[in-house]
Amino acid sequence: MNERIVEKLSILADAAKYDVSCSSSGSKRKNADKGLGNAEGMGICHSYTEDGRCVSLLKILLTNHCIFDCAYCVSRRSNDVKRAAFTVQEVVDLTINFYRRNYIEGLFLSSGIFKDPDYTMERLVRIAKKLRTEHRFNGYIHLKAIPGASEELLQEAGLYADRLSVNMELPTEQSLQLLAPDKKQEDVIKPMTYLKDSIIANRDERKALVKAPLFAPAGQSTQLVIGATPESDLQVLQLSDAFYKDLRLKRVYYSGYVPISHDKRLPTIGTPVPIVREHRLYQADWLLRYYGFSVNELLSPDDPFLDMQIDPKLQWALKHLDQFPVDINTADLEVIRRIPGIGIKSAQKIWEARKFRSLTWDHLKQFNIAAGRAKYFLDLKIEGRRRSDYTPDQIRQFIVGTAHSKFAANHSPQLALF
Structure with a gap:
């Protein structure tokens, strides 16, 4: 591996660490015709950090260049950081070479926005397509679906990726306007809705025609940044509950804000969100999905935060x-x-x-x-x-x-x- 690729890998792997939505559960893509990898059953072997983050995938950004200036994001346009970008072929080669060395079991690929959503999404799709069609790679692929990208590109992405995710990041429109003025909630909800409809249609199609191509078999997910803005746990869980019920998301991930900026709109540097708050939100999320609890049973407007001492x-x-x-x-x-x-x-x-x-x-x-x-x-x-x-x-x-x-x-x- 040449020095330039190593440098890019160092920059873009570090920039990707703030995205926690990298679970690979739920896919059943089989290995056929002696291809590479297998995302079925035990084909994906996970390794987790102490706080539960998955580290079994090659987790990188295609680029940390971005036209947006979201205050909470390390890759924001105004941040003075070293920039880098992979070519499509470089990501393909890295994935195949790392897989053959048994370093990884799949690929988690996100990206900053180059010049517009379609331009960026097209490159993400090309990477997945090359892996599937040219290298017959059957391992797990998780692609970030870029808000604002065309439905045609989202459709193609779903044919090659096991899971797609559109990150909401902030729980309310007011917070987006404050910290991410280039984004709107409707721009995130629209692709989520399209993916939900496409996933349902594909599953119905496969009931009638077994050989119909898979479409995002591991579903879709999203991420919410916690603590960069003052929303309560009640507001966060109400949004998550709506995602599960209305958009049929597979998972909502919670990422405690890590202070990276002296921007006055953000929490003070040196006061990161306690990891226990993430943990409590995941526990409450589990109760909503598997134990039959409703959000209003767990929290109320008079008591809108989860207890940090008890589950x-x-x-x-x-x-x-x-x-x-x-x-x-x-x-x-x-x-x-x-x-x-x-x-x-x-x-x-x-x-x-x-x-x-x-x-x-x-x-x-x-x-x-x-x-x-x-x-x-x-x-x-x-x-x-x-x-x-x-x-x-x-x-x-x-x-x-x-x-x-x-x-x-x-x-x-x-x-x-x-």
Whole structure:
């Protein structure tokens, strides 16, 4: 690899790190005719950073040149950074060479905007097309769909990419006008809507014609930047919920704003968004998608932020103690899923096991539940007491105190010696 390519890779891989929407779950593209790669099943092997970001893909920008001047973006037009751009063939060669060396399992490709959306999107599509048709690459490809690009280019992109994503970035039109005056929400919603309709149409087509070409089999996703503007968690989750229900997005990703500018419109340098806020939003997002919760159950206009000390399910349970304790042997499955400390799989196992016998506390502990939380919400006599013996504040303190004690024990230099 020559020095110029290495330099470009260093610049454009670093610039891409702020985009967190790079999961490759959901694709079932098979390897055929001895091609390269495989995005089906275990063909994609993930590696994650401590905060959950996927690092298994070659994750780069095509360029960090950009005609836009979004205040929160490191690649914004006014920022004094070193610029670089790959050619179409350079990205293709990098992907193939890295894959053959077993460095990566696929490609995540985004870009700044060269001179207009179509000009940029056309190059992204050409890269994916070359990989698929010339190199018979069947590994995972995630392309950024550029707002403002033509429907023809979006259609072609969907034929070669496993997943497409159009990043909303900021939750409200007011915030976009403040920090990204070149962008409008409608410019992001329009391609999302087109992709939703195309994905649905393709799935219907494939039911009738199995050999019909795939179109974005892993769906579409988006990213929201958290903390650059004052929106509450309630506003963020309301937008995410609308994306899931109305636009059928596969995932919404949350990226805590990283201070990179002295722009007065932005938070002060040195005060990054706590990673725990991202974590709580992902937990709440999971509750919306898999546990049957609504946004209004988790948050309200009077209490619009998630608790940073406890997870959203526990936060909800402490506010709704009238729904507890739960009799694990008679409750509906949906109710069992709402018990703090009991996950989707554990709830299902409990539901199945109780068909054969009445379950006790000793039985429940065998189902991989978080017993320290769950015990306060079950209609069982545990250690001589029932949940009704405690107030919400006491339960909170017991759980938070136990968590802190475990953290201290696991991170104590003295205890680590024994």
